[in-house]
Amino acid sequence: MELQVSISKKLTSGNSNEFSLDAEFKCRNEMIVLFGPTGAGKTLTLDCIAGLENPDAGYIRVNNTVYFDSEKNINISPQKRKVGYLFQNYALFPHLTVEENIMFGMRSRNNIKELEKMLNLFEIHGLERRYPSQLSGGQRQRVALARALITQPQILLLDEPFSAIDHITRVRLRRDLKKIRQMIEIPIVLITHNPVEAYTMADTLVVYRHGGIEQIGSPKEIFTKPKSMNVARLVGMNNIFKGNVLDTREDEIVIQSQEKITAPGVPDLKIGEDVTWCIRPDHVMVLREGRSLGKAVAENIFSGKITEIVSKGATYLLFIDGDFNLEIEMPAHVFERLCLEAGRTIKVSLKKSAIHIIREC
Amino acid sequence: MDCSPLILSLWVSTLATSIIALLGTLIAYLLARKRFFGRTMLDAFTTLPMILPPTVTGYYLIILLGKNGIIGNHIYKLTGWSVMFTWQAAVIAATVVAIPIMIKSAKAAIESVDIEYEKAAFTLGKSETETFFLVTLPLAKKGLIAGLVLSFARALGEFGATIMVAGNIPGKTSTMPLAIYSAFQSGEDQLATTLVIILTVISIVVIYITTRISRTD
Numbered sequence: 001m002e003l004q005v006s007i008s009k010k011l012t013s014g015n016s017n018e019f020s021l022d023a024e025f026k027c028r029n030e031m032i033v034l035f036g037p038t039g040a041g042k043t044l045t046l047d048c049i050a051g052l053e054n055p056d057a058g059y060i061r062v063n064n065t066v067y068f069d070s071e072k073n074i075n076i077s078p079q080k081r082k083v084g085y086l087f088q089n090y091a092l093f094p095h096l097t098v099e100e101n102i103m104f105g106m107r108s109r110n111n112i113k114e115l116e117k118m119l120n121l122f123e124i125h126g127l128e129r130r131y132p133s134q135l136s137g138g139q140r141q142r143v144a145l146a147r148a149l150i151t152q153p154q155i156l157l158l159d160e161p162f163s164a165i166d167h168i169t170r171v172r173l174r175r176d177l178k179k180i181r182q183m184i185e186i187p188i189v190l191i192t193h194n195p196v197e198a199y200t201m202a203d204t205l206v207v208y209r210h211g212g213i214e215q216i217g218s219p220k221e222i223f224t225k226p227k228s229m230n231v232a233r234l235v236g237m238n239n240i241f242k243g244n245v246l247d248t249r250e251d252e253i254v255i256q257s258q259e260k261i262t263a264p265g266v267p268d269l270k271i272g273e274d275v276t277w278c279i280r281p282d283h284v285m286v287l288r289e290g291r292s293l294g295k296a297v298a299e300n301i302f303s304g305k306i307t308e309i310v311s312k313g314a315t316y317l318l319f320i321d322g323d324f325n326l327e328i329e330m331p332a333h334v335f336e337r338l339c340l341e342a343g344r345t346i347k348v349s350l351k352k353s354a355i356h357i358i359r360e361c
Numbered sequence: 362m363d364c365s366p367l368i369l370s371l372w373v374s375t376l377a378t379s380i381i382a383l384l385g386t387l388i389a390y391l392l393a394r395k396r397f398f399g400r401t402m403l404d405a406f407t408t409l410p411m412i413l414p415p416t417v418t419g420y421y422l423i424i425l426l427g428k429n430g431i432i433g434n435h436i437y438k439l440t441g442w443s444v445m446f447t448w449q450a451a452v453i454a455a456t457v458v459a460i461p462i463m464i465k466s467a468k469a470a471i472e473s474v475d476i477e478y479e480k481a482a483f484t485l486g487k488s489e490t491e492t493f494f495l496v497t498l499p500l501a502k503k504g505l506i507a508g509l510v511l512s513f514a515r516a517l518g519e520f521g522a523t524i525m526v527a528g529n530i531p532g533k534t535s536t537m538p539l540a541i542y543s544a545f546q547s548g549e550d551q552l553a554t555t556l557v558i559i560l561t562v563i564s565i566v567v568i569y570i571t572t573r574i575s576r577t578d
Contacts, residue, residue, distance in 0.1 A: 052480050078483040091481035095499045104495075105485030151485065 003027040003155055003187040007048050007058035007068070021045065021211040024058075027187040027204065031177070033219075034191045035198040036208030036234065042191045043088075045208075046157045049189065050085050051078035062154045062187075084153035088160045090144035092132040098143050099128040105151040118146035121183070122176065138169035142176065149184070156180070158190040162197050174200065195236055199223055207231050224280075225356055232278050232358065238327045240278040245271050252352065259323045262299050263355040276358040281317065281329035283354035286338060287347040300350035306342050320346065365532050366540035367559060373448060373536055374516040377455035381463045381512045384456075386505060389467030390493065394476075411461035418458055419525025426453070426526065444526075451527040451534050455516035462515055463508040470504020471497060507571050514567040518560070 006024040013019075021041040025032065034042040047053040049060055051067065054075060060068040067076050092101050102118055103109055119125045122142040132140055141161065148156065161177075162170050181188060192198050198205055199219045207214045207222060215227045226232040232240055243257035251265045255277055263277055287301070304322020311317075316335040318328040326348065330338075340346065391397070392404055410418045426433040428443045437443050444450050474497050482492040498505070520538040527534040529543060537560055544553040 047480075050480075050484050052483065078480075079486045079488060081484075083484050085481065085484040087477050087481060089475075089477065091475070091477040093478060093481075093496060093500075104482070105487075147485070 001029055001063050001154060001186050002061075003032075003049075003189070004059070004061040005045070005049065007045070007055035007060060009044065009048065009053070009055045011044075019211055021055075023206075023208075023211075023213055025204075025206050025213065025216055027189065029185045029187055030203035031181055031188045031190060031201055032204045032206060033198050033202035034189065034206050034208055035193070035195070035202070036214075037193055040208035041211040042208050043159055046085070046159055046189065046191060049081075049155070050083045050157060051076060051081050065154070082151070082154040084148035084151065084156040086141075086144050086148050086156070086158045086161055088163065090132075090140050092140055092144055092147070094132050096131075097128065098124065098130050098132070098135070101132070101143060102147045102150055104147060114150055118150050121179075122146050136169075137165045138172060141165065141169070141173060145176070145180070149180070153186065155186055156184075156188045158188065160191050160193070162192060162194060177201065195223075195234065207234060209234070226278075226358065229276055229278075229358060232356075237278045237280050237356070239281060239284065239324070240276060241324060243275055243277055245269055245273045245275060247271065253357075255357075257324070259302060261350065261355065262352050263357055264353060266357050266359070269357070269359070273359075277355055278358065279350050279355050281327045282315075283351060284326055284328040285349045285351060286318075286328065286330065286334075286340070287349055288338065289347075299352045300355075301347055302350070303345055303347045305345045306340060309340065309342055320348070324350075366535055366537045366556065369448065369451075369535065370517055370537040373451045373455055374513055376452045377459060377516040378509060378513045380452070380456050381460050381516075382509055385460050385463030385508070385512070386467050388460075389464045390471055390497070392464070393468045393471035394479075407464050408461050410458050411465075415454075415458055415519065415521025415523075416525055419454060419522035422450075422454060422457065422522060422526045426450070446526075446528045446530065446534060448527065448534055451519075451523050451536060454522035454526050455519045458519050458522050459512040459515040463512040466508025466511065467501070467505050470501035470508070473504070474500045503574055506574050510567055510571045510574070514564060517563060 004026050007021070009021045011019045019041070021044050023041065023045050034045060036042060044053060048055050049067070055068060055070065057070040058068070059066065059070070066072070066074050067081050068074060093104065096104065099115065102115060103111070106114070119128070122145060124139060124142050124146065127135065127139060127143070132143070135143065161173060165173065177188070190201055192201070202219045204216065205219045205222050206216050209230050214231050215222055222231065223235045226235055226237060229240055241257050243255035243261065245253055246256045246260065247254040248265065248269055248271060253263050253265055253269060255261045255263055255275060257277070261277065269275070302323040304320035304324070304326065306318055307321050308319040309316060313332070315329050315331055318330070318340065320326050320328065328348065388403070388407055392400065423430065423445070425431050426444050428434065428437050428445065433443060433445070444453065478496050478500065479492050482496045487495060518538055519536070520542070523534070523536060524539060529535050529539045535543065537556055541553050541556045541560070544556065
């Protein structure tokens with residue numbers, strides 16, 4: 001199965017606030033994650049795929065079925081598109097029981113075999129007679145998934161499935177989704193604004209911003225090699241600096257920023273060009289005093305004063321003022337071993353291989 | 362005592378309420394869920410009978426349905442029959458005067474149903490009509506019933522428009538409120554009192570039912 005989306009749509013609310021969506025991506029039997037801040041047009045994209053909203057132009061195809069094509073004047077009704085849609089608040093019908101909810105989309109109400117299969121898959125046996133208000137958040141979500149999947153859709157759309165549930169349910173949902181992905185071979189489109197969910201769930205990541213797509217790629221690629229400053233910020237690459245190329249060598253370049261920085265080589269970069277360079281907070285290494293340095297960390301060494309320490313539980317955030325104002329993230333055990341405290345001056349290494357160059361200024 | 366005003370009133374109000382149930386719910390659904398040209402006009406127009414003095418509404422109905430009326434003259438030419446001064450006219454008057462209450466109440470009830478439920482039904486293959494009966498209607502039930510009960514009460518008490526279009530013909534178009542007026546005018550105070558008590562009891566029952574509906578889940 002394959003999903004192909006290429007759509008544009010303008011929304012006008014009043015006269016001033018105009019929003020335009022422009023999205024193009026493809027997806028095979030994989031999980032594609034639409035990632036971006038709220039209001040970037042992610043849900044609108046899902047609604048267009050489901051047929052609940054009509055794009056102004058473009059096409060939406062699933063396999064050989066054309067759901068929408070503005071040139072050929074095709075627009076299949078949402079009822080005839082075979083789309084499984086998990087709404088953000090699940091939209092379980094409050095006046096129907098779990099069983100009635102799951103069977104809602106089935107032609108024959110007596111298809112007990114399929115119902116049993118879904119109850120087993122999502123481990124919701126014994127809840128058939130209950131109403132949605134009598135279920136926990138996680139149970140509701142599994143019922144909603146069962147309802148969407150029992151009709152054997154060609155694609156599955158998940159709108160922020162992680163947003164309204166607690167941490168334990170979240171872990172379980174992640175497991176359920178992985179299970180579904182192995183069981184049914186259909187494209188799954190998932191929406192999230194949480195970078196961790198985006199990274200862990202996606203086969204392919206599509207980064208949205210202001211109704212457009214900023215970057216498409218594997219999660220690893222996007223988290224380590226963002227194409228723009230916007231993407232860098234979205235994926236938590238919080239140390240972003242401007243600079244100017246001083247020298248290019250075979251496999252490395254030197255950038256003049258507040259200080260000189262050595263970075264991995266970038267093809268076709270010219271001396272004198274302005275660039276943006278960045279490094280993830282968890283890639284900044286704090287050096288222990290009196291230790292001889294290994295070759296890997298012996299480059300880009302700077303010092304700075306710790307201004308603030310924030311504990312995130314398993315990790316710590318340090319903010320330092322110095323040659324560069326940096327944000328550093330480190331595991332709690334490392335933090336404790338280093339005996340760090342606010343006000344102290346420390347040395348850090350910005351490992352050359354961890355530095356990423358963005359060529360837009 | 363002549364029971365005909367009570368029976369006539371119940372008959373007229375019940376018929377009017379049935380028409381209101383169908384037409385009022387349909388108009389309320391269109392106003393709540395559809396964006397179309399003239400929507401605001403329709404909204405204002407269907408609210409008008411609630412604001413206008415009932416005699417004014419009655420006067421417009423005469424212009425529309427009278428023997429020489431805009432629609433009435435065609436009906437008269439075709440069939441030789443006019444709706445004026447028949448019990449059917451009383452039904453029309455009660456319907457027109459009471460339907461705004463239903464539309465207001467039903468529109469609010471339908472709007473309060475999260476549109477996401479309807480979208481979910483669409484993606485599960487249900488047509489708009491199926492979705493209305495399987496999802497929207499059951500979820501808006503409370504507001505719809507409350508609107509119907511209040512409309513029934515309003516229809517039952519209708520006086521001004523009814524006397525304009527249906528007259529006050531004893532045993533034919535003399536509904537309870539009209540009969541009370543006649544009885545009082547002709548000095549039959551005892552009859553008037555009896556009719557007043559009956560209408561009061563019915564109204565209290567109606568209020569009781571509506572509060573019960575809006576309280577229970």
